Amino acid sequence: MKISSRLFASMGLVFLCLAAGLAGGAFSRNFGESNYTISYADFISVMLTAISLLMTLLAFFIAILAYIGWNSISGKVASDVKSYLSDGFREGQPLHRMLVEYKDKAMFEGILEIDQDFEADAEAEGREDSA
Structure with missing residues (x-):
């Protein structure tokens, strides 16, 4: 079955958002001190x-x-x-x-x-x- 280009683009965008969220979460946990308060x-x-x-x-x-x-x-x-x-x-x-x-x-x-x-x-x- 042929996947339309819009569906493929939206799936790619969702994947990029998830990857960015995971990378941001990993960096914020592992780098710097996490005991600061704002x-x-x-x-x-x-x-x-x-x-x-x-x-x-x-x-x-x-x-x-x-x-x-x-x-x-x-x-x-x-x-x-x-x-x-x-x-x-x-x-x-x-x-x-x-x-x-x-x-x-x-x-x-x-x-x-x-x-x-x-x-x-x-x-x-x-x-x-x-x-």
Whole structure:
């Protein structure tokens, strides 16, 4: 049965984490004196420093990814807009049809349609003028 690359990579990562934990545990037991004590305030200080360093590294990593992503998205949008505009005004394309429709509507902009009420009013005015 074939193992997928993701499963293989995750198994390798788990193995490396276990190996690092075992090595760290062995070194801390065998090297140096183990009878030292640390105060609670010092422990909190070390933990807060570690957390702030991790958050700073995470922020830099996210900023780099955001910059790369923004440039990628911006470039993709610019190329898509250029291709859409260059292809869209060719005959039969959507922008060309829209432009033709607006041109046809603009010719008759402001001109009232002649309907029966308008003709009746014109005839009534014509009769009043002749009387």
